[in-house]
Amino acid sequence: MTHKHCYALLVSYDGAAFAGFQKQAPLQTVQESVETALAAIGLPVGIEGGGRTDAGVHARGQVITFRTREIVDAAALPALLARHLPRGLAIRQALEAPWSFHARFSAQAKVYRYRVTTGPSPTAWEQRFTWTLPDLRGFPDVESVERLDEAPMRAVLAALEGWHDFKLLAHPRTSGKTRRLLLRATLETTERAAGGARYEFVFRSPGFLRHQVRNMVGLTLTAGLGKLEEGVLEPLLAAKGDRWRGPRSPGRGLMLEEILYAPKDDPFRPAA
Structure with a gap:
């Protein structure tokens, strides 16, 4: 045989x-x-x-x-x-x-990283692998962005963590179970030599819905620009009312960083 x-x-x-x-x-x-x-x-x-x-x-x-x-x-x-x-x-x-x-x-979780760049003179690498702001397609009324307000962004990320129904932050044709566990939603910031900053969002979950990460980033940046209306977040995470109509971040800033498996199952993890 x-x-x-x-x-x-x-x-x-x-x-x-x-x-x-x-x-x-x-x-x-x-x-x-x-x-x-x-x-x-x-x-x-x-x-x-x-x-x-x-x-x-x-x-x-x-x-x-x-x-x-x-x-x-x-x-x-x-x-x-x-x-x-x-x-x-x-x-x-x-x-x-x-x-x-x-x-x-066999996967237990996936880790995605989303990069955003603000400030002048974005490099060719930043234009290809990050969302460079300002971007009139995403935020048509924002002509200049040097820095984002981190406090409201971190507040949104903290609210996103845990069990929620992410239906209103997913693709409109999403079907099946939309209640998901977001294990991690964090922000890392570094200064740019040319001015502005690089913002890196890291999300970890056993499973994401289509467009969920990109909409979560758009939502978070809206808060960072001071444009997120009060009372929007809670109904979004309870799947009540209308879906997120704000900006969805472009795919170019998103990276599938890692897929996590149980140590005994992961073929790429060195044996202990």
Whole structure:
């Protein structure tokens, strides 16, 4: 009897090059690109992704699994696949995992990081990987932003933590269970040499709804600009009334930082 094998890939990508993770023919997606590369080296298999990132969203710690009857030299996979992958997509590590491991269903939590830049003269990197303010598409009445008010932003982030019904902060066509646990919502700030600051929001949850993180960032920045009306937050988190109609942050500032697994299940965690 031929045994099947499970292989896990740790993947990073520049989301600007892709129309999201999931297949959307004829668009270039991460799933389509990895499956095409695997087929090119003799492994015509489907893959399982740990996080389904949207168009423009980046990843540093995406996890992918695939299953095959072939015995594969996992250590050689990054170099073999690199010859067939498009620019902006890289396999950081590959190894054989237990058959029971699944990139998505074995996950205990996901960590997303969102970067925002204020101040003059944003660099090319900041324009590609952060939301640079001012942005007249998001805040049409804000022509200049040097600093954001951190106190109201931290208050919003603290309110977002815990169990809430995030339906009104999710994509309008979101279905299924919308009550979710947000384990962490924090803010890190650093000064920019050119002026202004870099704001990095970190969110951790067992599961996010589509557009939830981007809407939470838009909501938080609205508070940081002094434009969040009193009494808006509580009904939003109770799924009462209208959905969030304020700005949704663009995908380019969002990064899938890490997918967390139980230590005994995580193939990328060194054995204790």
